[in-house]
Amino acid sequence: MRPSPVVNHLSPDDLQRRDPVIPRVAELLRPYRRQIVLVLVAVLASAALTSIVPFLVRAVFDNALFPLDGSPPDLGLLGWLVAGMCVIPIVTAFIGIGQNWLTSTVGNSAMADLRGDLFEHLQKMELAFFTATKTGAIQSRLANDVAGVRTVLTDTATTIVQNSVTVTAALIAMILLSWQLTILTLILMPLFVWLQLRVGRRRQRLARHTQESLSEMTAITEEALSVSGILLAKVFNRSPQEVERYREANRRQTRLQVEQAMTGRTFFAVVQTFFAITPALIYLVAGWIITGSSVISADTLTAGTLVAFTTLQGRLQMPLLQLMRVSLDVQTSLALFRRIFEYLDLEPAITERPGAVALDHDSMRGQVEMRGVWFRYPEPRELSGTVTRDRFGDTGVRIESDEERPESSGWALEDVSIVVEPGQLAAIVGPSGSGKTTCTYLVPRFYDVTEGAVLIDGHDVRDLTLSSLADAVGMVTQEPYLFHGTIRDNIAYACPGASAEAIEQAARDANIHDRIMSFPEGYETITGERGYRLSGGEKQRLAIARVLLKDPPILILDEATSALDTETERLVQEALERATRSRTTIAIAHRLSTIQSADVIFGLADGRVVQQGTHDQLLADPEGLYARLYVEQFSRSSGRRSPYDDRRADVSL
Incomplete structure (x- = not known):
């Protein structure tokens, strides 16, 4: 241990x-x-x-x-x-x-x-x-x-x-x-x-x-x-x-x-x-x-x-x-x-090492590797007069993750080793609490591994400057955060000096430009607190436009199409297909139909990688995790009962 x-x-x-x-x-x-x-x-x-x-x-x-x-x-x-x-x-x-x-x-x-x-x-x-x-x-x-x-x-x-x-x-x-x-x-x-x-x-x-x-x-x-x-x-x-x-x-x-x-x-x-x-x-x-x-x-x-x-x-x-x-x-x-x-006096847990290396985006290949990673979520810091548990589970910027607060005595990830080659679309699937979101949080150093290493182009992320690492990795979460401001300002947050043409092109690529122009005030429309004046699909596409404007070599998609209707999902999926072109992408899959074309799929269970391969390869193993999840999801969507429903009726991907 x-x-x-x-x-x-x-x-x-x-x-x-x-x-x-x-x-x-x-x-x-x-x-x-x-x-x-x-x-x-x-x-x-x-x-x-x-x-x-x-x-x-x-x-x-x-x-x-x-x-x-x-x-x-x-x-x-x-x-x-x-x-x-x-x-x-x-x-x-x-x-x-x-x-x-x-x-x-x-x-x-x-x-x-x-x-x-x-x-x-x-x-x-x-x-x-x-x-x-x-x-x-x-x-x-x-x-x-x-x-x-x-x-x-x-x-x-x-x-x-x-x-x-x-x-x-x-x-x-x-x-x-x-x-x-x-x-x-x-x-x-x-x-x-x-x-x-x-x-x-x-x-x-x-x-x-x-x-x-x-x-x-x-x-x-x-x-x-x-x-x-x-x-x-x-x-x-x-x-x-x-x-x-x-x-x-x-x-x-x-x-x-x-x-x-x-x-x-x-x-x-x-x-x-x-x-x-x-x-x-x-x-x-x-x-x-x-x-x-x-x-x-x-x-x-x-x-x-x-x-x-x-x-x-x-x-x-x-x-x-x-x-x-x-x-x-x-x-x-x-x-x-x-x-x-x-x-x-609180020392940040994530700091730059002396002599940290800055990633050169022009020469980046975009390879992502997790090598023998063990990870345990840190205990909350003890502060006088500070309550460390949120009443609604909401701590400002909402992070949609069922893995945020695992048992402090257990490991969130155990000896995880995966490699995503440059330009690949890699998908991570698994039941709730398996460690999917945790994996994506380690790439941009939201947390540091307990043991092992996360590498980008062969560089340990702990040896990279925080600024260049943040510029290299973009993320679209399940519930994107929009601040109270205009649509233009929310998109331009990723690149404050961006021109109006660049912002509008990012919106077009995200399939949201026409919808924005249908508003009386266009790009000057106020989104409201946390974007509550917009629909879920509109907020999601604005988040995609924001990350497209940033243009990172590595993109992380954390269940970006979950809880969307069919038409909205189609628009978001088209935007995501544009976003994943010519860059390394790691996607946490909610609907398995959206990752059938992935170059590699990793199956996680209880913090361990239990399967790896393409859609066809994993589906060929009927007793494997991916095949069982696929059959269960297909059965629910078609209305037919699957023999796996009795064993795993509450699977969330």
């Missing part, structure tokens, strides 16, 4: 230990170092100017209005001091405007970089990741989680720096005025810091649970309000249950939001109350000092000093409160950053 592949699972705590969050957030801001330096200069200038005001206030009282030497008020000095007190707020206001513009630019740019990096990274992930993860969960991390850290990137960093500088400047000024009163003001700060850390840890846990709940809500919305979800709910009259499912998730989200909002409110109420009564305590202590009831000397405690100190105290309290609130916001955002970095 072959060994199973090793799957590494990293928990959020493992990721945090391996790569701390804060340095990685700082790395996001590295490209904007110059702007950040300007922000810091603006913050320092604003804090320095603001710290001058209390000293001007003291000078107004002690030198201009009530000189300590008993002389009359100095109106000239008073005018200069008042002018300074008026100019400083004006200057700091202009500095603040520039600072806000810089921080907004830096923060939003960094957030755009993060969002772009995350989307780019998700594009590199292997197919297995998307078949095991809800599309709504992915969308939630890309939208909700990134949006949740916006404040941290746009405002929080500047707020921390600005308030830290303001608090530092205010403390220095307060100490210079009266270190004794400063101690009284800050006596309970260690307790507040300890309480704040405890509240922050709880807020962080709540933030993680809240985002997980929001992710689940997004997934429910994506499932239930997609065209497929709405259709399914209406067919089975499940709309009331879907509404209740959403309401329950909504109620949970509301409870978490309220709990998160209320966490720390009592703490901040206590802090604000203390700060509010501190000036009164300062006045009381000042009275003791002035009357000689205190050991503190009253020589330096003038009226101006007392007014300046309480002014500074007011300037200190607001930044301290903001720092505490921001600290909680940062700890909350760290939970969101960890969820984002958890995706960014």
Whole structure:
């Protein structure tokens, strides 16, 4: 028995230990170092100017209005001091405007970089990741989680720096005025810091649970309000249950939001109350000092000093409160950053090897070989707050395969060896779950083999560049995917720079041009979500036109004519005959009548190749898999009973 592949699972705590969050957030801001330096200069200038005001206030009282030497008020000095007190707020206001513009630019740019990096990274992930993860969960991390850290990137960093500088400047000024009163003001700060850390840890846990709940809500919305979800709910009259499912998730989200909002409110109420009564305590202590009831000397405690100190105290309290609130916001955002970095830390299972070779399409022969292939589907990756099983079996781009989720303990393919020569039409037949679709997924490296090798023109596909491999292999699936856009855009997706003439020629070759021109808007007709405005045959022919425009040397057809009426099947079959000319084609056959002219037919059962040959050769063996399947299908289509119907009544080809 072959060994199973090793799957590494990293928990959020493992990721945090391996790569701390804060340095990685700082790395996001590295490209904007110059702007950040300007922000810091603006913050320092604003804090320095603001710290001058209390000293001007003291000078107004002690030198201009009530000189300590008993002389009359100095109106000239008073005018200069008042002018300074008026100019400083004006200057700091202009500095603040520039600072806000810089921080907004830096923060939003960094957030755009993060969002772009995350989307780019998700594009590199292997197919297995998307078949095991809800599309709504992915969308939630890309939208909700990134949006949740916006404040941290746009405002929080500047707020921390600005308030830290303001608090530092205010403390220095307060100490210079009266270190004794400063101690009284800050006596309970260690307790507040300890309480704040405890509240922050709880807020962080709540933030993680809240985002997980929001992710689940997004997934429910994506499932239930997609065209497929709405259709399914209406067919089975499940709309009331879907509404209740959403309401329950909504109620949970509301409870978490309220709990998160209320966490720390009592703490901040206590802090604000203390700060509010501190000036009164300062006045009381000042009275003791002035009357000689205190050991503190009253020589330096003038009226101006007392007014300046309480002014500074007011300037200190607001930044301290903001720092505490921001600290909680940062700890909350760290939970969101960890969820984002958890995706960014996922290594794609399908990557290019160093020195990968690019296929030259002009010189490609198109030979495809599977040499001793063993394959087991990988286990789903474990992510925090990610549901790995889709409610409707729909994970965005629908992949029609009854072999997507085999038992994790079993092999999907066992020692499969086949060769498709250049230009041949090779067909793969077999009962449901035999491994047909799995074989076709290994050629373009949607998955990597567990053992053995898949080769194109003698090159192991793992040694080829992903870009050249993708260009070399085209695929038409049983249910093609069309995005919400025009018919022209859907066809041109394979070759964005294609001319209108090339697009129309591909449509003609796919037997869909005349049908397109019958629409009032022709090639500008909107296909609708996933092409639901078109019939199954029309969507299939558009998919064929798309692959014809791509013109790949190797073509894979995954039951491309199943579930079509006779006339539509004829049109699609004619299009497929054009598509298979002068290129290597691998077709999973639904109707055996469509592959009678195949150059070679491979029969699969239980993940093994049990037969190989032409239609006539395989039909000559009445006990073989192909002959039995052929007789059964013929019997069903003609209405006559086959002796094989009792043994294999549920065969799907």
